[in-house]
Amino acid sequence: MGRAPCCDKANVKKGPWSPEEDEKLKAYIEEHGTGGNWIALPRKIGLNRCGKSCRLRWLNYLRPNIKHGGFSEEEDHIICSLYISIGSRWSIIAAQLPGRTDNDIKNYWHTKLKKKLLGGRRRERPHSCHLSSTDSKEPSNDIDHNKGLQSLSTSALERLQLHLQLQGLHHPFAFHNNPLPWPNLLPPGERILQSQSSNISNETVVKPPPSTMSPKEPVLLDSMNGDIMESFDGTTLNGLSSTTTTAVLISEQYSNSKLNAVEAELHDLLYGGQEDRGANELDCLKEMDGERESTNWWSNNLYDAKSQISSLGSSSNLPADLMLQQYVSPYDL
DNA sequence: AATGCGGTCAACCGCATGATT
DNA sequence: AAATCATGCGGTTGACCGCAT
Structure with missing residues (x-):
């Protein structure tokens, strides 16, 4: 089945927005809102633009409180x-x-x-x-x-990253020592950045788009700001007290076997049968560990991830199978 | 001064998904 | 259940700018 175009592409203006167009769009939305229909909006206000273009312009540029550049x-x-x-x-x-x-x-x-x-x-x-x-x-x-x-x-880093993604290792265990307030990925509707030490307001609530995550998608909660962990279905999980772990709820047995496999692959990836090259890459990663005192953003280690997860799993009373199912299935590990 | 090149960023495109009919 | 539609998302493009030659 084909899709009808959202607008007459031949007859809508493309390219950079003029100040007049910006003003029209901004004034209308500030007064009336989007009306829940971006496609119809440009016609309403006499803009010869595609609705998608209007939406993008509003969201990325005209919307209030947008910051550009100057990333901290x-x-x-x-x-x-x-x-x-x-x-x-x-x-x-x-x-x-x-x-x-x-x-x-x-x-x-x-x-x-x-x-x-x-x-x-x-x-x-x-x-x-x-x-x-x-x-x-x-x-x-x-x-x-x-x-x-x-x-x-x-x-190597690019491959490593790709490798991790392909492996489904989207887990934050690699950042378990990250001193930054790990941003919580809360269930849709209450995604809040909890950042006690940050400039970013911890009151800021970012309303997520409706289809950002599937309901089954795992929530990753840092325990640095509290010891409560919560899954997307609202289950609150207590008892995981740790200042060093970002939670990944995987059963011990599963994580051991999978991580062994991943470790083996990582070893292959890093060494690749070329001793010298492998040594360089490993040195690099090790140094990243050593130099993390000031930056600390990168994985504090990939090497003891298994033990971290193992200790996490064995020290908790979590319904590991349930969480495993919730966590793993979306990624098809 | 003219030209080439690379970096940046706004905007576009196509696809996926969910809602509605 | 199928068709249609609107929206959101990530990848890509292309205009613009500054710098080097």
């Missing part, structure tokens, strides 16, 4: 952590950063943050992998060597 270091951390944890789900990431739009964050990631992460790791020290905001030019006397390392590391 903490926002960087949150974006990086969430990206590595859940991937390119920009709307979810944006929901944790009041005033930021998914488009903004996406652009910021692709144009700056990713380069900081992947390109700037080896800047000041030859084997450094830490996040840096300064440029990444290499010393001229060691160009070939460092170039090689950088490209390898970039590739």
Whole structure:
């Protein structure tokens, strides 16, 4: 079945918005709201634009309290952590950063943050992998060597990330020591950034779009701001007291077997039968651990993830099977 | 001064999903 | 149940700008 176009594409204006168009759209929405129908809205106000275009313009630019640029270091951390944890789900990431739009964050990631992460790791020290905001030019006397390392590391990190995503390792266990207030991913309707130490208001409620997450999608709750864990179905889970763990509710047996497999794959990925190269990559990751004192956003370790999850699972009285089912099935681990 | 190149970002496109008929 | 429609999302594009040559 084909889809009817939302508008007459041949006869609607495209491209940058004029101040007059902005003013029309803004004035109308501020007075009347969107009316629940973006498609009809441009006709109502005499704009020769596609409804989708109006919606995007409003959401990304005209809407009140939108922030552009000037991402703080903490926002960087949150974006990086969430990206590595859940991937390119920009709307979810944006929901944790009041005033930021998914488009903004996406652009910021692709144009700056990713380069900081992947390109700037080896800047000041030859084997450094830490996040840096300064440029990444290499010393001229060691160009070939460092170039090689950088490209390898970039590739490895990208592959590592892809690998983790493909493996369904969207779990935050890799960030269990992240000192940042891990943004809670609350059930739709009450997604709140709880950030006691952050500039971001902990009163800010970001209303999620209706179809952002499936009801079965797991909720990841940090225990740093409290020891209550909650699943999407509203089940409150007590007793997981820890200041170092971000909860992943997986049964011990399951996590052990799966993580062994993942570890093996990671080993293959990192070593790939090339001893020297593998050593470099491993060194890089290890150094990332060592240098995390100031940045701390990256996985504090991938290596003891298994033990973390194991201890989590064994020390709790959680209905692990239930949680496992809820957590695992959406990702088809 | 002209040109090329890369970075940035607003906007578009197509697809997925949920709601409605 | 199927068809239709609106919305939301992420990937991609292209215009613009600044810098290097």
